[in-house]
Each structure stands twice: as structure tokens, then as C-alpha cells.
Amino acid sequence: KAGVTQTPRYLIKTRGQQVTLSCSPISGHRSVSWYQQTPGQGLQFLFEYFSETQRNKGNFPGRFSGRQFSNSRSEMNVSTLELGDSALYLCASSLILPGSSGANVLTFGAGSRLTVL
Amino acid sequence: AQSVAQPEDQVNVAEGNPLTVKCTYSVSGNPYLFWYVQYPNRGLQFLLKYITGDNLVKGSYGFEAEFNKSQTSFHLKKPSALVSDSALYFCAVREGSNYQLIWGAGTKLIIKP
Numbered sequence: 001k002a003g004v005t006q007t008p009r010y011l012i013k014t015r016g017q018q019v020t021l022s023c024s025p026i027s028g029h030r031s032v033s034w035y036q037q038t039p040g041q042g043l044q045f046l047f048e049y050f051s052e053t054q055r056n057k058g059n060f061p062g063r064f065s066g067r068q069f070s071n072s073r074s075e076m077n078v079s080t081l082e083l084g085d086s087a088l089y090l091c092a093s094s095l096i097l098p099g100s101s102g103a104n105v106l107t108f109g110a111g112s113r114l115t116v117l
Numbered sequence: 118a119q120s121v122a123q124p125e126d127q128v129n130v131a132e133g134n135p136l137t138v139k140c141t142y143s144v145s146g147n148p149y150l151f152w153y154v155q156y157p158n159r160g161l162q163f164l165l166k167y168i169t170g171d172n173l174v175k176g177s178y179g180f181e182a183e184f185n186k187s188q189t190s191f192h193l194k195k196p197s198a199l200v201s202d203s204a205l206y207f208c209a210v211r212e213g214s215n216y217q218l219i220w221g222a223g224t225k226l227i228i229k230p
Contacts, residue, residue, distance in 0.1 A: 004160070042222040043161075043207060056217055090160055104211070104218070105151075108160030 002027065004093050004109035012115045018079040021112045025072050025093030031055075032074040033106065034066060037088040046089075049074055078114075086116045119144045121210045123221035130198045130228050138193040138224045140208030149211040150191040151218070152182055156204045164206075167191060178202070198228045 005024040013019050025032050033048035033056075045058040049068035066076040072093075078085055092106035120143045130136045142148055149168050153161040165176025172184045182193045193206060208221040 006160075043220040045217070045220075048217075092161075105163050105166065106153075106161070106218075108153075108162070110158070110160045 004091055004107050006089075006091050006109035006112050008112060009110065010113050010115075012117060013081050014117050015081055015083060017081050018077060019081060019114060020075055020077045021089055021091075021114075023074045023076075023091030023093075023109060025074070025091075026095075026107055029093035029095050029107070030072050031094040031096060031104075032068055032072065033092050033094070034074070034076050035090040035092065036060075037090055037111070038086075043090075046076065081116045083116050086114060088113050119210060119212050119219045121208050121219050121221040123206075123208055123224045125224050126222075127225045127227065130226070132200055132228050132230050133197055136195050136198045136202070136226065136228070138206050138208075138226060140191045140193065140221060142189050142191060142208075142210040144210055144212035146212045148191075150182070150184060151209040151211075152176065152180070152191075152193050153207045153209065154178075154204050155207065155223075161207060164193070200228045200230055202226060203228045 007022045031050045034046040036044045047066050048056040052068045063079045068074045088111045090108050090111045092108045094104050094106050096104040122141045124139055151166045152164040154164050155161045164180050165174050167174045167184045175181045180195050182191055184191050205223050205225050207223045209218045211218050
């Protein structure tokens with residue numbers, strides 16, 4: 001079956017612009033989470049959605065937002081881009097239900113590499 | 118508070134030698150522990166997990182990890198390294214009642230021919 005698909009794979013923006021990244025989870029997965037990966041900060045959790053509802057949110061400013069659609073596809077938006085927003089943005093989907101006692105194995109997409117000039 | 122430490126930024130191993138990538142954790146309850154691997158220009162891939170039971174967990178690509186409760190460690194191991202094992206390895210932990218994963222900073226593994 002198809003994996004997690006992220007688009008676009010690469011993009012270049014300038015400071016002050018805004019960007020929208022898209023993620024299509026594995027079919028049947030209803031949980032989608034987003035991460036920012038940078039060489040200096042490692043993997044930082046942005047937010048997680050389940051059934052169109054944001055369940056968890058990391059420590060990022062309000063410029064970072066997201067949403068999930070009824071087909072489980074998710075988008076994240078970054079407004080008023082800053083140089084420090086340059087990073088690889090990873091989306092991961094999971095089959096697990098919220099609050100489940102099982103171990104959540106995440107399936108990651110290849111990421112969207114954002115460069116802010 | 119939960120935390121994960123990967124004390125080595127980089128590990129260098131000769132091909133054919135055994136490898137170990139270290140991970141220590143801190144949680145208040147029973148830990149769920151994970152290893153993921155990231156190859157260049159790709160997302161993370163799940164390698165293995167520990168929930169309960171046997172302390173030695175076997176995963177993909179010949180990797181295994183040993184859960185040590187007294188030392189709060191979950192080191193990743195492989196008996197004989199391959200050049201293709203060169204990648205970035207992440208350890209993650211989840212405390213039983215907390216759904217959120219906490220990630221280590223990652224360890225770059227370099228296998229030299």
C-alpha cells in the first residue's frame with residue numbers, strides 16, 4: 001500500500017511569506033503528526049491531529065498552524081516566514097487510537113525541505 | 118519530566134565489526150522505547166520497539182536492542198555492521214500513560230569499508 005506522501009518535497013521562500021505543506025497518510029491511518037527537523041534542534045514535535053481535531057501541540061509560535069480534513073489528509077501552514085524556519089518538515093501517520101495503551105509506531109513521509117531566504 | 122539522551126553525536130565503526138548506539142531515558146512510569154533510522158533525504162523508518170517482556174528486542178535489518186531497567190538504557194546493537202547501515206539513528210520514549218513521544222537528538226552512524 002502507498003506510504004505517507006508529503007508535498008512539495010522542496011521549496012524555497014523568502015522572509016515574510018507564508019507556506020502550506022501537505023501530507024497524505026497511509027490509507028486507514030487517522031492520526032497525523034508533524035515534526036520539524038533541523039541540524040541544531042533535532043526532531044521537534046509540532047502538532048498531532050486525529051479525526052480532524054488537534055490532540056497535542058508542541059512549543060511553537062502561533063505562526064505554525066495545521067488542520068486535518070475528513071479524509072485524514074493534513075496540512076500545516078507557516079505564516080510570516082523567518083530564516084530560522086528553514087528545516088525539513090516531517091509528517092507521520094499512525095493507526096493507533098488516542099489514549100490507547102499500545103505503542104504508537106509512526107510511519108514517516110520523506111519530508112518537505114523548506115528553505116527561507 | 119520525560120527525557121531521552123543519546124550521548125554520542127557520531128559513532129564510527131569498521132564494516133564487519135559489532136556496533137552499539139547508546140540511548141538512556143528518564144520517565145516516571147513504565148517506558149515504551151523505540152528506535153528509528155533515517156537514511157539521507159528520507160523520512161524516519163521504524164526499527165524496533167520495547168513495550169514489555171523479553172529485555173532483548175529484535176528488529177529490522179538485523180538490529181536488536183537491550184532494555185536495561187536498572188541503568189535506564191536501551192542501546193541499539195548489531196553483531197556485524199554493513200556500510201549500508203550508515204544513517205542517522207533516533208531513540209524515542211513514551212511513558213505508559215502519556216501518549217506523546219519524546220525524541221533523542223540522534224546519532225550519526227558511519228560504517229567504513
